[in-house]
Every structure is written in structure tokens, then in C-alpha cells.
Amino acid sequence: MRRKEATLPLISALMLLTGCSTFSDYSYCDYQRGKADAKKDIQAEILAVETYGFRMNGDGGESQLLRNHYNIDTRIVAGCVVNKKIIGHAKGYNEVSRAEIERRFGKDIWGKIREEMLLRREKSQVNQS
Numbered sequence: 001m002r003r004k005e006a007t008l009p010l011i012s013a014l015m016l017l018t019g020c021s022t023f024s025d026y027s028y029c030d031y032q033r034g035k036a037d038a039k040k041d042i043q044a045e046i047l048a049v050e051t052y053g054f055r056m057n058g059d060g061g062e063s064q065l066l067r068n069h070y071n072i073d074t075r076i077v078a079g080c081v082v083n084k085k086i087i088g089h090a091k092g093y094n095e096v097s098r099a100e101i102e103r104r105f106g107k108d109i110w111g112k113i114r115e116e117m118l119l120r121r122e123k124s125q126v127n128q129s
Contacts, residue, residue: 026088034092042100049097050090052078065113
């Protein structure tokens, strides 16, 4: 039992020294890679957000709106089954990317998109009536 107790701090120290933490819901290494990838894309004048999960097959038109009005890509990086690497990369990428998007288009860009989507849905419902 003593041996296990002595090993745990050593493993923790090694993980921290390598820069990869598994003590969270995402991979810190992939979080850092995501940030670096977003910076490269921004330098290449590419704006994008990474998404995964339930809404991947149909986001209600937000992706099209982002693409057509702001030239922002929506990248589907996974479905509902994700791991710490996917979550870490998306978290890091989006942190940097969203900050740049807000710098260019204003912090209220996400609210503007939601408002536009609501208007489109209302128009669609009126047209269907």
C-alpha cells in the first residue's frame, strides 16, 4: 500500500513536467495545440470555430450565416462521442478564434447571429402559414 501512495505524487509530477494534464475534462496538450492552430489560421486570414456534439447535423442555419455574412467556417470535429483530445483542441482553438472574431466584428456578433436566426425562423413560420 505504501508503494502506491509514493508512486502517485511521482506520476503527477511527471505529468505536470510533460505539460499534459489529465486532471480535467480535456487534454491540456491538445488545448495548447488548438490555440496554436487557431493562431496559424488567423495569420492565414482563416476564421473558423470548431464544434461537436448534438447539433452537428443541423445547427439551424448558423453555420451558413457565419459563412455567408462573416466568412467564418464552422468545422465539425466530432459527433456526440468525444474524448479529451477533441475537447481540448476545440476549447483552445475556439478560445483564440472567438477572441479574434469578436475583435473584428464586435463582442455582440453571437447575439446578432441569434437574432438573425430568430428572424429567419419567424419569416419561415409566417411563410408556411
